[in-house]
Amino acid sequence: MTKPIHIGFLIYPGVTQLDATGPAQILSRVPGAVIHMIWKTCDPVPTDAGFSINPTDDFTNCPDLDVICVPGGIGQRPLMSDTDVLAFLKRQGEQARYVTSVCSGSLLLGAAGLLTGYRSACHWAFREALPMFGAEPVAERVVRDRNRLSGGGVTAGIDFGLTMAAELAGEDVAKEIQLFVEYNPSPPFGAGSPEGAGPELEARVRALFAQAG
Known part of the structure; x- marks a missing residue:
């Protein structure tokens, strides 16, 4: 029997949904993956795309996560001083196997004290803010520094998801997932x-x- 791998995404009002749903779609194909969409309550969370996502867990009932991922979005900014959010991230980040982010979500990890001394990706428009939190900004689609994995802006979340899938289940599984979702980008x-x-x-x-x- 495959051991469950608990993968959690912090979602919040104003989140960029693709930051979360892109890698969630990829990682849901990892054997044993259990995807958690997490917020303070289980009420629908409005995204920046005009539709809502239903959380599966709140901060109280969320289990210990193997992977915690923080997506970005305009709603991230008010959370930079939200004590409940930062405490949740700190608690999960201190015990998770992997502490990860997509887009400007890395700034929220930084605000929780989880990026000090680490290299990190971020959306290009906000990358210069990472040193405020003791992190080193890197202009790459996916950056790994020990157990910290970060994706750049929005669409880089799919690259991040495949990188994370290979880390959890091996390169062959990640390649199967890539083909399954026909991820073969050729932008116009x-x-x-x-x-x-x-x-x-x-x-x-x-x-x-x-x-x-």
Whole structure:
């Protein structure tokens, strides 16, 4: 019998749903995986995409996790000083096998004191804030430093999920999952990074983030 692997995603009002649901879809295929969507209550949580996700667990009934993952989103900012959220992350992070994030979720791990002395990825627009929490920013899709794994912005969560799947179940299983979900990206535009987008487009997108914040 396969031993359960408890994988938990912190979801919260304003979360970027793909940060959570992308890697959750991948990791749900890992043998023994039990996916937990976690918030303070089990009421539906509105995402930044205009629809809600139903939590499976609250902070009280969530089991000890093998993998804790924090996604990003505009709703992450108010949580940076939320004592209940930070205490939950700290408690889970101190006992989990893997402490992970996608996008700006790494900043929330940092606020919980879980990234001091670690290298980390983050969304390109917020990467420069990582040193405030004692972390070293790295401009890569997926970054591993000991038992910390982090994905860059939003879509990098799928790359992170496959990397995490290989860590938990081996490369062959991860490749099977990649083929199962037909993850074979070929984007129609080369604007997926500031370097590819150019300074004018980057400035417009940074302005959008400023308006949202």
